[in-house]
Amino acid sequence: MRRTSWPLLVVGMGYACALAATNAFSDAADVVVAIPIAAFAVAVSVTWPASTREVRLPVDKGSYAPWMSLFVVTALWELFCYLAPGTRAEHPTFSSMTDAIDRYFPLKALMVLAWLSLGWMILRRGRKAGPTKRQATAP
Amino acid sequence: MTASAGSYATWAVLLAAALLLWSLSLSNAHRPARPSEVVGRLATHPIGRVGLVMAWMFLGWHLFAR
Numbered sequence: 001m002r003r004t005s006w007p008l009l010v011v012g013m014g015y016a017c018a019l020a021a022t023n024a025f026s027d028a029a030d031v032v033v034a035i036p037i038a039a040f041a042v043a044v045s046v047t048w049p050a051s052t053r054e055v056r057l058p059v060d061k062g063s064y065a066p067w068m069s070l071f072v073v074t075a076l077w078e079l080f081c082y083l084a085p086g087t088r089a090e091h092p093t094f095s096s097m098t099d100a101i102d103r104y105f106p107l108k109a110l111m112v113l114a115w116l117s118l119g120w121m122i123l124r125r126g127r128k129a130g131p132t133k134r135q136a137t138a139p
Numbered sequence: 140m141t142a143s144a145g146s147y148a149t150w151a152v153l154l155a156a157a158l159l160l161w162s163l164s165l166s167n168a169h170r171p172a173r174p175s176e177v178v179g180r181l182a183t184h185p186i187g188r189v190g191l192v193m194a195w196m197f198l199g200w201h202l203f204a205r
Contacts, residue, residue, distance in 0.1 A: 022203075024203060024204060024205055025205050029205070030204050032203075033199055033203045034204075036199065037196050037199060037200065040195065041192075044192055048188070052183055052184065052188065053183065063169075063170075063172060064171075064172045064177055064180060066160050067160060067171060067172060067177045070153070070157060070160065073153065074153050077149060081146060086142060089143055090141075090142040090146065091142065092143075092147065094150075095201060095202065097150070098202055108203075112203065115198060118178075119195050122182050122191055125178050125179040125182040125183070126182035126188055128179065128182075128183060
């Protein structure tokens with residue numbers, strides 16, 4: 001792990017523990033969750049380029065189709081569970097299952113850390129959307 | 140099989156499929172894209188990056204706040 005990653009990980013773990021100590025539907029949870037969301041919005045508007053240059057893999061290097069298919073199937077299943085008649089126990093949605101995890105402090109803290117990591121990955125990958133040096137210097 | 144067991148089994152299959160894709164993406168030949176590459180593609184797409192940012196914000200708010 002790079003040296004710069006350690007302070008980030010420590011801050012992330014501290015934040016995850018702080019958020020895991022709150023209860024959903026409370027003012028404390030609203031405030032603590034709003035902090036990284038606001039920071040993320042600021043970071044995206046400051047560090048991401050205004051115009052994009054889509055980063056694609058060469059065709060032989062990997063395919064996005066299996067992930068897109070899995071995402072569509074999962075979204076349809078989530079929608080079915082949400083709309084299906086019957087109790088939530090019979091048709092659990094993604095968030096109803098995560099509610100069960102939320103009752104356990106360490107699991108909730110890990111879930112928060114995963115959410116933060118995903119946000120960090122999105123932030124870093126989005127920075128690559130700007131023009132390449134060659135494009136930027138072209139007349 | 141009860142409705143509940145069927146629902147949980149379906150969620151388990153979807154999770155297993157995600158883990159299978161992830162492990163296949165670590166191989167070299169004709170592999171699916173790695174999760175970070177999928178995020179990278181979306182984050183550099185003009186519309187995809189807006190959706191990705193909104194989805195991340197909604198996910199945190201919905202899971203941990205309300």
